[in-house]
Amino acid sequence: MPRTLYDKLVDSHTVLRLDEEHVLLYADLHIMNEYTSPQAFAGLRERRAPVRRPWQNVAVVDHIIPTHPLKHRVILDEASALQASNLARNCELHGIALFDTNDPLQGIEHVIAPELGMIRPGMVVLCGDSHTTTYGAFGALGFGIGTSEVEHVLATQTLVHRVAKNMRIRVDGRLAVGCTAKDLVLQIIASIGAQGARGFVVEFVGEGISSLSVEARMTLCNMAVEAGARSAVIAPDEVTIDYVSARAHDMKRHLPRAIEQWRTLRSDDDARFDAEFQFDAGNIGPRVTWGTSPDQSISIDERVPDPDKAKTPQQRDAADRALRYIGLESGASLEGLAIDRVFIGSCTNARIEDLREVAKVVRGRKVDPRVRAMVVPGSGAVRDQAEAEGIAAALIAAGFEWRQPGCSMCLAMNDDVLRPGERCASTTNRNFEGRQGRAGRTHLMSPAMAAAAAITGCITDVRKLEQARD
CATH class of the missing domain: 3.40.1060.10 (Aconitase, Domain 2)
Known part of the structure; x- marks a missing residue:
């Protein structure tokens, strides 16, 4: 029978077919972070079970870590520090490699795994994070799992998988x-x-x-x-x-x-x-989100849609609520909308190519004085490379904060957060209510578009800045 790439990846990793819809899937690599693994390790302790294949597991501290530009970082929040120390203790106990707070190769899990050569075509990669889908870029099958599933993978190196x-x-x-x-x-x-x-x-x-x-x-x-x-x-x-x-x-x-x-x-x-x-x-033109879901986006030259023209009552109600939260009206233009913050980072857009695009936009220009703009590289290696290429110097000269690697303001699990009412041009993957801070307003866009917003102080079509430079 002809097979899709996904079918072939599942077939090659099926340990046992459980029924018509489910298989027991073997994992080539399991990646953990500090906030989805504690309960899983606790479950292993209760069962007195070992980690089945520690060498096929790796752990990263990334979500709760502060990104202040200090050479030696200390996690001051007690709950976050406990998560990090628990992960370090569990990794040492079970012989699992850990990229800890001050490891020079520390970074966001979905940035460091590919750059360190851990991801290869044909693999199955699991992680307690929904954006594990990133690894599909390599012809690998990657997807996020829940805490109970993390425990199952640690104990067996397998997962019960419902075939999609x-x-x-x-x-x-x-x-x-x-x-x-x-x-x-x-x-x-x-x-x-x-x-x-x-x-x-x-x-x-x-x-x-x-x-x-x-x-x-x-x-x-x-x-x-x-x-x-x-x-x-x-x-x-x-x-x-x-x-x-x-x-x-x-x-x-x-x-x-x-x-x-x-x-x-x-x-x-x-x-x-x-x-x-x-x-x-x-x-396709440069796009910006107008609401509180990633599917609520328009091209920069379009107008915010009218909720009354939504296809279903549910979509109309969602659009109404999104516009109230984000502080916009239907028919408005996003171009020229003033912003307070710019965040360039996350597992979506914090790699060296992203930072090169940002540097192209900002070289010879200055961040608007009303805007606080920060760039958080995806890993220690990305940070080093950006400094070696002169990218960091260009960003700092323009007025950006040049931070240490981590998830940072992507999800407000650390001290990089929006204040209530602040509007942010962000390169992250989600613009949900409160995602970057309670009552914060997030507009998703590309790194180049975020850089343009930092320079102009408002959401701007980056193509106009590029034309002005030409």
Whole structure:
């Protein structure tokens, strides 16, 4: 029977078929953080069970860590410090590698795992974080799991997995100047809806995908979960192979055979998909969210939609509530809307390519004096590289705060938070009510668009700044 890439990944990792809908799935790699693992380790202690394969588990402190630009970081919040110390103790007890608070390679879990060569095509990667879908950029199957499932994976290196349906999203053409993978994924989510891919694993295909860098593909797969997708995958190509080969230092002897196998990881030509969508990358402009869900976005040259024109009463009520929270009216333009904060970071957009785009916009310019703007690199390695390339110096000269790596203001689990009523141009993945701080207002956009907002003090079409420079 013809198989999709997702089907093949599941087939190759199925330990046991449990029934028509469920399989026992083997995990090549399990990644943990400090806030979804404590209960799992406690469960192991109660059962007096060991970690089955500690060498296939890795842990990162990233969500609760402060990002102040200090060489030696100390977690002052007592509850957060306890989470970090518990993780360190559990990792030491079970022999699990840990990237702790002051490890030079510490960073956001979904940034450091790829950059350190942990993610390879064909793997199954699990993590107690919904944005584990990021790893689909490599032709790997990655998805988030709950705390009870974390315990099961630690004890068995397997997971009971409900097999998903297959969705294919074709993207033709290429993105125009000033547009990025962030704009593309915001367009896709707005088109199919926040639950449009619920119950599916999405495979992205087409010229619009193959023309993207690996880091851009990570942004795309990272946010597929915001359309409800269980996971997302992109068939590995030479771009993928070059990226992984440069980082998978432990497999040099086996690399030729591995590459040969990676090239087979693709859907069969006549594989059946349960749902399909098609987009033209050339028709996509810079996008910004207007509401409190990632599917509530418009192009920068469009107007905030009228809730009364929503397709369902539920969508109308959601749009009404979103506009009240965000402080906007239907028919308004987002361009020119004043902002108070700019946050550039997160597992979606804190890689070196993202920071290069930001530096292009801000070089020779200054952050608006009314705006507090911060850049939080995704890892210690990204921070070092940005400093070596002169990116950090350009950001600091423009007036940005240059921080230490971590999740930071993405989810307000640390001391980087919005104050009530503050409006933020953000490169994160979610704009839910209170996500970045109680009563804070978040507008999702690309790093280049966030940089433009920092310079002008308002939401701005970055293409106009680029034209002004030309």
